[in-house]
Amino acid sequence: xxxxxxxxxxxxxxxxxxxxxxxxxxxxxxxxxxxxxxxxxxxxxxxxxxxxxxxxxxxxxxxxxxxxxxxxxxxxxxxxxxxxxxxxxxxxxxxxxxxxxxxxxxxxxxxxxxxxxxxxxxxxxxxxxxxxxxxxxxxxxxxxxxxxxxxxxxxxxxxxxxxxxxxxxxxxxxxxxxxxxxxxxxxxxxxxxxxxxxxxxxxxxxxxxxxxxxxxxxxxx
Amino acid sequence: xxxxxxxxxxxxxxxxxxxxxxxxxxxxxxxxxxxxxxxxxxxxxxxxxxxxxxxxxxxxxxxxxxxxxxxxxxxxxxxxxxxxxxxxxxxxxxxxxxxxxxxxxxxxxxxxxxxxxxxxxxxxxxxxxxxxxxxxxxxxxxxxxxxxxxxxxxxxxxxxxxxxxxxxxxxxxxxxxxxxxxxxxxxxxxxxxxxxxxxxxxxxxxxxxxxxxxxxxxxxxxxxxxxxxxxxxxxxxxxxxxxxxxxxxxxxxxxxxxxxxxxxxxxxxxxxxxxxxxxxxxxxxxxxxxxxxxxxxxxxxxxxxxxxxxxxxxxxxxxxxxxxxxxxxxxxxxxxxxxxxxxxxxxxxxxxxxxxxxxxxxxxxxxxxxxxxxxxxxxxxxxxxxxxxxxxxxxxxxxxxxxxxxxxxxxxxxxxxxxxxxxxxxxxxxxxxxxxxxxxxxxxxxxxxxxxxxxxxxxxxxxxxxxxxxxxxxxxxxxxxxxxxxxxxx
Numbered sequence: 001x002x003x004x005x006x007x008x009x010x011x012x013x014x015x016x017x018x019x020x021x022x023x024x025x026x027x028x029x030x031x032x033x034x035x036x037x038x039x040x041x042x043x044x045x046x047x048x049x050x051x052x053x054x055x056x057x058x059x060x061x062x063x064x065x066x067x068x069x070x071x072x073x074x075x076x077x078x079x080x081x082x083x084x085x086x087x088x089x090x091x092x093x094x095x096x097x098x099x100x101x102x103x104x105x106x107x108x109x110x111x112x113x114x115x116x117x118x119x120x121x122x123x124x125x126x127x128x129x130x131x132x133x134x135x136x137x138x139x140x141x142x143x144x145x146x147x148x149x150x151x152x153x154x155x156x157x158x159x160x161x162x163x164x165x166x167x168x169x170x171x172x173x174x175x176x177x178x179x180x181x182x183x184x185x186x187x188x189x190x191x192x193x194x195x196x197x198x199x200x201x202x203x204x205x206x207x208x209x210x211x212x213x214x215x216x217x218x219x220x221x
Numbered sequence: 222x223x224x225x226x227x228x229x230x231x232x233x234x235x236x237x238x239x240x241x242x243x244x245x246x247x248x249x250x251x252x253x254x255x256x257x258x259x260x261x262x263x264x265x266x267x268x269x270x271x272x273x274x275x276x277x278x279x280x281x282x283x284x285x286x287x288x289x290x291x292x293x294x295x296x297x298x299x300x301x302x303x304x305x306x307x308x309x310x311x312x313x314x315x316x317x318x319x320x321x322x323x324x325x326x327x328x329x330x331x332x333x334x335x336x337x338x339x340x341x342x343x344x345x346x347x348x349x350x351x352x353x354x355x356x357x358x359x360x361x362x363x364x365x366x367x368x369x370x371x372x373x374x375x376x377x378x379x380x381x382x383x384x385x386x387x388x389x390x391x392x393x394x395x396x397x398x399x400x401x402x403x404x405x406x407x408x409x410x411x412x413x414x415x416x417x418x419x420x421x422x423x424x425x426x427x428x429x430x431x432x433x434x435x436x437x438x439x440x441x442x443x444x445x446x447x448x449x450x451x452x453x454x455x456x457x458x459x460x461x462x463x464x465x466x467x468x469x470x471x472x473x474x475x476x477x478x479x480x481x482x483x484x485x486x487x488x489x490x491x492x493x494x495x496x497x498x499x500x501x502x503x504x505x506x507x508x509x510x511x512x513x514x515x516x517x518x519x520x521x522x523x524x525x526x527x528x529x530x531x532x533x534x535x536x537x538x539x540x541x542x543x544x545x546x547x548x549x550x551x552x553x554x555x556x557x558x559x560x561x562x563x564x565x566x567x568x569x570x571x572x573x574x575x576x577x578x579x580x581x582x583x584x585x586x587x588x589x590x591x592x593x594x595x596x597x598x599x600x601x602x603x604x605x606x607x608x609x610x611x612x613x614x615x616x617x618x619x620x621x622x623x624x625x626x627x628x629x630x631x632x633x634x635x636x637x638x639x640x641x642x643x644x645x646x647x648x649x650x651x652x653x654x655x656x657x658x659x660x661x662x663x664x665x666x667x668x669x670x671x672x673x674x675x676x677x678x679x680x681x682x683x684x685x686x687x688x689x690x691x692x693x694x695x696x697x698x699x700x701x702x703x704x705x706x707x708x709x710x711x
Contacts, residue, residue: 010558019428020366072558079363079428084467088501092557200558 007070011181012092012198013174016114017099018107019078022133025164026099027075030174069178083117090121094190094198095129095177100148102132102161103140108148115155123196125189127180129158131173136163237314238518239376239439271313278307278316282323308530309582311523318440324529325452326445333448334611339416340444342613346415347408349614360418360426368407371431377406378435409443410434416447417454420609424454427464432510436525455606458532462603463509474508474533475500477594478540484594485541485586489548496557500540503564507540508533515567519574527581535581537591542580546571 015023074093076086090096096118100107111130118128130152132143145161152159158176162169181199184190190197234242281304312320326333334342351357372378413434418426433453437446453459463470478500482490493499500507506514511528513521528535544551547567551560570576 012558019363072562077428081427081464081466081468085471085501085505088499091497200556 007068008201009067009182009185010070010072010200011094011178013071013073013095013097013177014089014093015073015075015097015099016086016118017078017097017131018101018104018110018114019080021078021099021101021104021107022164023078023097023099024075026097026131026133026162026170026173027073029164029167029170067182069182071174071178087117087121090118092196092198093122093126094181095127096122097129097131097173097177098157099131099133100143101134102143102148103134103137105142108132108143111151115157123194123198125184126198127158127177127184128155129160129173129177129180130155132159132161133164135161135168136166235376236518238522240518241374241376241379243374274307274310275313275315278313278320281307282316282319305530308526311578312526314522317522317526318445321437321525321529322441322445322449325449328448331452332608332610333451334444334613336444338611338613339447342416342611343412343443345614345616346412346419349415349419356422356425357418361415363428364411364414364418364426364431367428367431368411371410372406372435375406375435375439377439378410379406406435406438409438409446413438413443413447413450416613417450419614420611421451421454424464424466427468429506429509429514430454430464432506432513433460436513436521451608455608456532457603457605459528460511461606468505468509471505471509472501473595473598473600474536475504476598477591477600478504478537480594480597481537481541481586481590482544485590486545486548489544489551492552493544493560496555496560498557498560498564503561504540507543508536511536512539516572516577517569517574520572520577523574523578524581531588534588534591537594538581538584538586539577541586542577542584543567543571546576546580 015027017023074089076082076089098111098114098118100111102108115128118126130148132145132148148161149159151157158180160169160173160176162173164170181190185192185199190199192199192201236242308320328335349361351361369379410431414426414430417430417434430450434446434450437449437453440446441449454464455461461470476499479490479494482500483494484490506512511533512524515521516524524535524539544564547563550563554560
């Protein structure tokens with residue numbers, strides 16, 4: 001359990017977007033890239049019917065503004081009919097990664113409805129990060145960077161194009177989100193005492209570790 | 222570097238059910254998926270018990286006389302109580318497929334497609350290219366996306382591991398366009414799901430169905446698995462409305478579980494609700510796949526043995542007991558995120574067959590309680606959907622020679638062919654209309670193109686789509702240092 005308390009904050013993230021935009025792949029890329037020990041089991045290859053909840057210990061390279069931050073990431077099912085169920089996962093998310101596929105305009109066109117969900121179901125300070133995934137497939141691009149940028153600006157989102165395949169910008173997206181959340185904490189706009197904040201401070205969670213039975217093991221990094 | 226590891230991974234052991242045994246599981250004997258009961262399984266006494274049960278079951282299902290097993294009607298006539306109590310003790314694995322089928326499919330009473338009809342149709346489903354922007358098209362798209370992430374750790378469903386293996390598989394399914402990239406299990410699952418989506422536009426395909434199809438395909442040939450699958454999804458007792466738009470049953474059942482926990486396990490129930498941790502957040506796949514996605518395999522099978530007898534009541538008992546067994550851990554903290562991590566990564570101390578099944582036997586949760594919970598949550602019983610008349614897609618236009626089609630169809634054992642008898646002759650006449658080899662080849666190229674993009678896109682670490690299995694494999698092999706024990710997740 002050595003690593004269990006080795007952090008200052010826990011942030012809850014939720015990854016949303018249409019089916020097939022690469023939500024799970026982004027998560028996979030992010031976790032595989034920097035972790036020296038594999039953090040994903042074959043379970044991660046199952047469809048994310050219910051949120052795949054993944055807790056990541058902070059790697060040394062992942063210090064955000066000097067803080068060690070643990071991420072709890074909820075991956076969700078993208079199929080339209082899961083929406084009614086997925087809506088219950090937003091509560092208490094500190095960050096939302098809103099993903100579309102730059103090669104499929106339909107996934108971009110659906111952003112507004114995902115964004116509405118995210119806005120309505122999270123607290124006003126939730127950091128929403130727009131991600132145009134599959135930037136390695138430039139030839140098949142169907143959504144220009146400019147229009148997405150404009151959409152992001154209009155809606156006050158942070159925006160990056162990523163490639164879950166090559167890893168381009170993936171880490172940045174996750175960490176930039178954390179940075180924003182941290183800044184919100186610093187400037188006081190995010191109230192840590194609110195249940196909805198999606199952030200926990202180490203001191204607050206100082207209860208008994210749940211997994212005493214499990215063999216001693218540090219986190220993935 | 223991945224190369225070496227991959228090769229090692231392919232030689233990996235599989236357990237009695239065909240699941241890859243991860244090295245960490247092998248090391249911690251009795252700790253892993255499927256391997257949990259290894260010790261007990263091999264004791265002489267246990268084997269004798271199983272053997273005796275097999276004999277009783279064979280007799281009960283009359284398997285010795287009638288190769289195809291009995292219809293559901295026959296089983297119901299035949300000492301239902303005995304059938305039930307034996308199912309609750311666990312059906313011997315060798316009998317399981319027949320026993321499940323006997324309960325699900327009544328060929329005499331319902332309009333299931335015959336073996337002949339299905340054999341004739343599989344290839345057409347395989348070749349079917351629905352128009353873009355139709356619901357069927359999107360169903361097919363999702364099916365393809367989900368194939369490689371449904372039981373990726375089972376030898377029957379994972380991608381062909383080595384080119385040589387792929388070639389071997391390819392021989393067995395030489396007609397199949399995707400033989401090189403997908404092995405038989407995935408081809409069968411795809412066919413089954415496509416056929417279902419085509420025959421049942423509502424609900425079509427919904428994520429989560431693949432787990433059920435996979436489970437059935439492990440225990441039945443494709444024709445039987447298809448009929449069993451249809452039966453499950455159409456019946457009130459099982460999964461009716463579970464996959465419909467908005468997932469109404471998922472919402473109803475998770476709501477009812479919340480209600481039950483608050484009534485019957487109030488400390489935990491209130492505790493969870495107080496944190497806003499409702500069952501809809503952690504328990505969707507518990508009900509949707511009836512735990513096939515969630516629990517160690519031996520436990521899954523025992524639950525399914527019961528489920529087919531008593532229906533969704535069994536899922537409620539299992540769900541309730543899981544939460545009850547986690548009670549000390551849940552009450553120990555007020556940390557919703559820890560709870561969520563725990564509930565989504567259930568510890569083996571709770572889920573293993575030797576813990577959960579006895580707990581279910583002794584459960585204080587009565588079926589009346591479940592009925593009350595459902596009623597309190599607005600449950601209205603629905604009639605089973607009738608099985609629609611089987612309408613396979615029209616054969617694609619034949620190019621001149623009608624060719625040696627029959628050999629290309631799904632290899633069917635004679636036992637299976639015998640079983641399906643009624644109605645068969647009518648369809649046999651249609652067979653020559655199957656596609657010519659030329660047409661099949663054309664379709665294959667296109668399909669393969671689709672798959673490559675798919676696989677590639679879903680396995681980000683893979684440089685070449687030609688070796689998708691390797692990356693899956695290496696993930697499996699490299700995850701050795703982590704079991705999913707909660708310690709990794711806290």
